[in-house]
Amino acid sequence: xxxxxxxxxGADDLYVGQVEAMLDRYAPGVRVxxxxxxxxxxxxxxxxxxxxxxxxxxxxxxxFLGVVDPGVGSERGAVVLRADGRxxxxxxxxxxxxxxxxxxxxxxxxxxxxPSGASASxxxxxxxxxxxxxxxxxxxxxxxxxxxxxxxxxLDSGDLAEVIYIDxxxxxxxxxxxQDVPHARMLVANGREVPHAxxxxxxxxxTTFWYENSSGLVEIAVNxxxxxxxxxxxxxxxxxxx
Amino acid sequence: xxxxxxxxxGADDLYVGQVEAMLDRYAPGVRVxxxxxxxxxxxxxxxxxxxxxxxxxxxxxxxFLGVVDPGVGSERGAVVLRADGRxxxxxxxxxxxxxxxxxxxxxxxxxxxxPSGASASxxxxxxxxxxxxxxxxxxxxxxxxxxxxxxxxxLDSGDLAEVIYIDxxxxxxxxxxxQDVPHARMLVANGREVPHAxxxxxxxxxTTFWYENSSGLVEIAVNxxxxxxxxxxxxxxxxxxx
Amino acid sequence: xxxxxxxxxGADDLYVGQVEAMLDRYAPGVRVxxxxxxxxxxxxxxxxxxxxxxxxxxxxxxxFLGVVDPGVGSERGAVVLRADGRxxxxxxxxxxxxxxxxxxxxxxxxxxxxPSGASASxxxxxxxxxxxxxxxxxxxxxxxxxxxxxxxxxLDSGDLAEVIYIDxxxxxxxxxxxQDVPHARMLVANGREVPHAxxxxxxxxxTTFWYENSSGLVEIAVNxxxxxxxxxxxxxxxxxxx
Numbered sequence: 001x002x003x004x005x006x007x008x009x010g011a012d013d014l015y016v017g018q019v020e021a022m023l024d025r026y027a028p029g030v031r032v033x034x035x036x037x038x039x040x041x042x043x044x045x046x047x048x049x050x051x052x053x054x055x056x057x058x059x060x061x062x063x064f065l066g067v068v069d070p071g072v073g074s075e076r077g078a079v080v081l082r083a084d085g086r087x088x089x090x091x092x093x094x095x096x097x098x099x100x101x102x103x104x105x106x107x108x109x110x111x112x113x114x115p116s117g118a119s120a121s122x123x124x125x126x127x128x129x130x131x132x133x134x135x136x137x138x139x140x141x142x143x144x145x146x147x148x149x150x151x152x153x154x155l156d157s158g159d160l161a162e163v164i165y166i167d168x169x170x171x172x173x174x175x176x177x178x179q180d181v182p183h184a185r186m187l188v189a190n191g192r193e194v195p196h197a198x199x200x201x202x203x204x205x206x207t208t209f210w211y212e213n214s215s216g217l218v219e220i221a222v223n224x225x226x227x228x229x230x231x232x233x234x235x236x237x238x239x240x241x242x
Numbered sequence: 243x244x245x246x247x248x249x250x251x252g253a254d255d256l257y258v259g260q261v262e263a264m265l266d267r268y269a270p271g272v273r274v275x276x277x278x279x280x281x282x283x284x285x286x287x288x289x290x291x292x293x294x295x296x297x298x299x300x301x302x303x304x305x306f307l308g309v310v311d312p313g314v315g316s317e318r319g320a321v322v323l324r325a326d327g328r329x330x331x332x333x334x335x336x337x338x339x340x341x342x343x344x345x346x347x348x349x350x351x352x353x354x355x356x357p358s359g360a361s362a363s364x365x366x367x368x369x370x371x372x373x374x375x376x377x378x379x380x381x382x383x384x385x386x387x388x389x390x391x392x393x394x395x396x397l398d399s400g401d402l403a404e405v406i407y408i409d410x411x412x413x414x415x416x417x418x419x420x421q422d423v424p425h426a427r428m429l430v431a432n433g434r435e436v437p438h439a440x441x442x443x444x445x446x447x448x449t450t451f452w453y454e455n456s457s458g459l460v461e462i463a464v465n466x467x468x469x470x471x472x473x474x475x476x477x478x479x480x481x482x483x484x
Numbered sequence: 485x486x487x488x489x490x491x492x493x494g495a496d497d498l499y500v501g502q503v504e505a506m507l508d509r510y511a512p513g514v515r516v517x518x519x520x521x522x523x524x525x526x527x528x529x530x531x532x533x534x535x536x537x538x539x540x541x542x543x544x545x546x547x548f549l550g551v552v553d554p555g556v557g558s559e560r561g562a563v564v565l566r567a568d569g570r571x572x573x574x575x576x577x578x579x580x581x582x583x584x585x586x587x588x589x590x591x592x593x594x595x596x597x598x599p600s601g602a603s604a605s606x607x608x609x610x611x612x613x614x615x616x617x618x619x620x621x622x623x624x625x626x627x628x629x630x631x632x633x634x635x636x637x638x639l640d641s642g643d644l645a646e647v648i649y650i651d652x653x654x655x656x657x658x659x660x661x662x663q664d665v666p667h668a669r670m671l672v673a674n675g676r677e678v679p680h681a682x683x684x685x686x687x688x689x690x691t692t693f694w695y696e697n698s699s700g701l702v703e704i705a706v707n708x709x710x711x712x713x714x715x716x717x718x719x720x721x722x723x724x725x726x
Contacts, residue, residue, distance in 0.1 A: 005501075018277070033504050033505050041411075050498075054502070058505050073440070122456035126456070213603075270515075284708060363684065
């Protein structure tokens, strides 16, 4: 079991190391894996769909510490979710709502107490990291968690017909799951029709195509090119099937 | 005990992994935590204040490998400092001088010998990493270290009334400690008066405010905005209280 | 023994963590070191020279998982190489060809079987990571590897008279090994003659020079400046001795 981080803290910034130091304090032998620290900031819905796709691709048993949390310091709740054999610790603001909606069954705990001295602005370090460490070390549920019926913020289990992530190559992940989509379908993004290809190597350099990416999502790519720039895509751009 | 890295080597560049490989060689079981690799380059004083604030927020016992070192290859010394229950290994150029000045007591060793084959330009890998590994594995003091009375370069224990770091959200850390500052005070930066707020969620989107950040420093922020851009702040910008 | 990653996956992107999760699954106790995730994309030859220089600087015994792989999903092969006491797992596209050409002796295995469910686009995670984990845990050779006489794609053992990497300070690595180069020689890059200096601290701020960098390569630098910008250098720029 590892603790897997999914945040918008910035991979190069000084926040991630502080979280890892806190995890090392309370779960010293447990591996910490940095899955993503450039999750779409302030866009909980896109992040929720991305997290659901990525988590599904990893083996069961891990603890996800997820933070995309524009409301930190407000009255939004904090939760521990167990769904589909995986644990999730973070804000109760919708970030785990797609995972929860798609799980055959789930358990939810509200985080009721914060460690003394917890800052108002950095719950990732001061609230979620100690709780994720508790889960990873089998010290859960503890006195700071209370079983509840469900999450507070809900999203449905369906797809999101939008761009939800742009990778550093410029490839655009959508919130559409590719499984069962006929390859003959054309994807429309920004008025542009995009045909299917199986892999990059199947098309000529410069060609735009959609394909099922390694996370099971419909992705728009240009072989040896930058799809987001060439098609004018950003997180939030709507897509549709024709 | 972990080895905690604080450098200006660049988080995405090829230097950090070489340091970690050296640490793995001499301290194979010890966790390495990447606290910051984007410390203000060539600005030892700003880095010294930032390191002092961050180190204070972590539990005692860790070994900090700190490198902001424009004089590498010159005659500047190399040191091991023990202060306030923490260890620091790096250049004797002022980087640890704020930590030392604020510590109730301290011990200092000069690094007198370099491993054979050490490069002239990468002491982080060839000199400081083996020494940090020695400290972390209780092989210290060793034949390459000699107890001395004090650091060579000194800074005082007071605050630094400047911007010392800009995070990837655009929030500007100052070198002012927030503890005991009355919330009614206005902070002045670039001719702009900035009032206090407790947390981001307390002000409307677009509002500029100062607050005590999660490292105990006075920070200038804009809720859902980029403070550094909007106020024209950079590392080194002077700030004052009105 | 550690598993050392050298890829063009992007240090801040969501691919590296997925590779590390796969390594954790099959080699749970083994340290993973992130050497470089910003290797020159689509430039296998430059990456091959950079990898050869970096690997030589690390102790023997490690397993390198190397991926610069524009042809993923095509018919290019996949290999395990043992050369000079180190292991290499990745595409058989030339990435390991400089290492192989310079090794006094070597062993090569072709990867003949892929794990079921392996994606067509992310062999780093689905093919190379499980194989690197097998090597690191002494479960090699296994049923998915077959000894062969040599790599498929070859490069010679000589130097590459080009810029092969630009670091975040703007220093330009060349593919020239510095050992045995007389210091009196002038390096020519973009029509500009560049003299030698031993270290940064030896020249005035703003001065351009070449030196033997910490990986044994000829590097073009400007003291406290950005050499690539000031001389107009990019990966692929030709250099020569005068």
